[in-house]
Amino acid sequence: MTxxxxxxxxxxxxxxxxxxxTASTLRALNLVRPLLPPTGEVxxxxxxxxxxxxxxxxxxxxxxxxxxxxxxxxxxxxxxxxLVGLGDRIVFEVASLDDPGIGxxxxxxxxxxxxxxxxxxxxxxxxxxxxLMPGGLAVxxxxxxxxxxxxxxxxxxxxxxxxxxxxxxxLRAEVAGRGFEPVADFVLPVEDWWESYYLPLAARLxxxxxxxxxxxxxVAALTRREIAVFRDCGDTYGYITVAARKPAP
Numbered sequence: 001m002t003x004x005x006x007x008x009x010x011x012x013x014x015x016x017x018x019x020x021x022t023a024s025t026l027r028a029l030n031l032v033r034p035l036l037p038p039t040g041e042v043x044x045x046x047x048x049x050x051x052x053x054x055x056x057x058x059x060x061x062x063x064x065x066x067x068x069x070x071x072x073x074x075x076x077x078x079x080x081x082x083l084v085g086l087g088d089r090i091v092f093e094v095a096s097l098d099d100p101g102i103g104x105x106x107x108x109x110x111x112x113x114x115x116x117x118x119x120x121x122x123x124x125x126x127x128x129x130x131x132l133m134p135g136g137l138a139v140x141x142x143x144x145x146x147x148x149x150x151x152x153x154x155x156x157x158x159x160x161x162x163x164x165x166x167x168x169x170x171l172r173a174e175v176a177g178r179g180f181e182p183v184a185d186f187v188l189p190v191e192d193w194w195e196s197y198y199l200p201l202a203a204r205l206x207x208x209x210x211x212x213x214x215x216x217x218x219v220a221a222l223t224r225r226e227i228a229v230f231r232d233c234g235d236t237y238g239y240i241t242v243a244a245r246k247p248a249p
Contacts, residue, residue, distance in 0.1 A: 117164065
């Protein structure tokens with residue numbers, strides 16, 4: 001088993017593959033809905049197994065184009081959309097979040113929960129700015145330090161696992177520096193980590209047992225460590241959801 005196979009075994013069919021809830025997705029959507037251009041594509045990039053995609057499809061009167069780089073995740077997202085009666089509201093594709101396969105200037109909204117880190121926020125914002133029409137919006141969530149405190153346990157873990165992690169001030173500056181106008185941002189509540197992400201994830205790890213393929217054992221150990229770090233230090237870092245707009249002429 002490869003490390004990628006092991007990650008898919010642990011995370012692949014979870015409802016959410018990162019922190020978030022329907023309530024937080026709707027909170028962000030309600031912030032940008034009044035600003036949404038009347039035409040243009042709506043994209044959910046890095047959609048994973050489609051939790052946010054289904055929320056967008058239920059609450060926007062447009063077809064959603066959802067994509068992820070992992071074909072297995074896309075297929076799960078497709079089946080779940082069909083199961084809940086949203087199959088005709090969503091078009092699923094396999095694509096990178098910085099190259100979702102649409103023309104420049106054609107997107108009204110680009111959505112990306114807990115996935116921009118995979119290519120880097122700067123690269124993602126540059127790509128999205130080109131794809132958005134003037135006045136189009138980007139909404140994404142990103143892991144950040146929430147203040148000056150950097151507990152050694154958390155600092156060592158995230159320096160190894162996500163060396164690009166920055167803080168709220170630096171992220172806001174990055175968004176502005178990439179040519180976006182800020183609309184709003186908010187930190188995801190602790191419940192978005194535990195109730196819909198870490199508790200199901202911990203149950204998955206328990207179900208795997210103790211005898212594992214070496215790659216799976218490595219991923220399981222890393223995941224348990226991540227959960228422990230958040231339990232001990234989760235008040236010093238978190239996910240922030242950011243909504244920003246491409247300026248209109």
